[in-house]
Every structure is written in structure tokens, then in C-alpha cells.
Amino acid sequence: DTAVSQTPKYLVTQMGNDKSIKCEQNLGHDTMYWYKQDSKKFLKIMFSYNNKELIINETVPNRFSPKSPDKAHLNLHINSLELGDSAVYFCATTGSGNTIYFGEGSWLTVV
């Protein structure tokens, strides 16, 4: 079983659309994250979620919103997609005193 799984792996969509990326973890960890990797491979944290509470929200447009239906899931919703949103989005998770584990990424292309 994959510890951190993301769907879809690839997503091509038009500007202005609304899309979601799903993340599920089977590690029983308390904290989940979304990271964005841009075209230059720079990784930057977007959100951190702990026990259903948003802990940190970096300077991310409010078109992005994380939603956690339960402890094992953290989905990323993006409204009104823009060309600049094209990137790889990584879900990650960690437990108390443990390593951060990353999913395999979701490649988003906005055309």
C-alpha cells in the first residue's frame, strides 16, 4: 500500500475552471501538508493541517482551499484556475516526531 497517495497524478484543465486534488494517507499521522513545486523545482509549503485544523496558510491565493473530511484525507480545491497555477502539487504527512513523507505528486497544467 502506498503511504501517501494522490489523485489524479496528471490533470490538464482550462483557465477559469475549478478543480480538486485528493490526498489520502494510511500512516495514521496527525499532520498533513500541501506543497507546491514550480517549474524550476522550487518546493514551497502551502498549507499545514493538524487534526482538522488549519495551522498555517502561507501567502497563497484564497482561490486555494484545503479541506479535510477526516484525519486520513486532505484535499486541495482550486477555484478559477490561472496559468500560473501550473505546477506539481505534493501532499505530505507526518506524525509526532516522525519524518515527513511525500506523495508522488499531482501534475497540474492549466491551458
Next chain:
Amino acid sequence: QQQVKQSPQSLIVQKGGISIINCAYENTAFDYFPWYQQFPGKGPALLIAIRPDVSEKKEGRFTISFNKSAKQFSLHIMDSQPGDSATYFCAASIGISGGGADGLTFGKGTHLIIQP
């Protein structure tokens, strides 16, 4: 403001050689310094990590050297192999494992190529 600066951006090393990647940080509150390895099409995976109370940590062919006074740390890959070809990221965080609210602050990555 980039809090973790990584160099070089790319590196080519002959098989069997030593690969060295350097990072410098600014925030003295950082207390956990991991290195992540990323292969094309995959997510970053933890390679090795160090806390500031030690100056060196070795795991197999991988060694982290840490200089707290200079706020610098580096990754050394001994006997580099073609399978080590990947992108390497240094990172830093506040919190023992990077699992705090702020997560990890990453360097910009080093694309390492090991030539056979």
C-alpha cells in the same frame, strides 16, 4: 526572502567520485536539517537528517557535515553511483522532524548527474 540557500544548482560527478552539495541558512531558530532526494516523476524522499547538536552524521555513503557557527551544512556522497543521479534538496525546519506547523523550508535543489 530565501531562508535556505543551496549550491550548486547542478553538478556532474564521475562514477566513484565524491559529490558535495552545500546549504546555508539564515534563521537561527531552525533545529532540524534534512536532505531529500527526488527522482523524476516522484515525490521527495528523506535521505538523511541532522540536528544542530552534532557536527556530522553518516549513513552508508551519505554524510551530513554541519557548522552551526557558520550556519552551513553540506551533503557528501561518497563513491557516487549512476543510481544517485537525482535532484537533492536541503531543508530546514523548527521542530525535531519538520513536522511542526511551519513544515520544511527547502533550498532550490541541486541536479546531480553521475557519469558512468
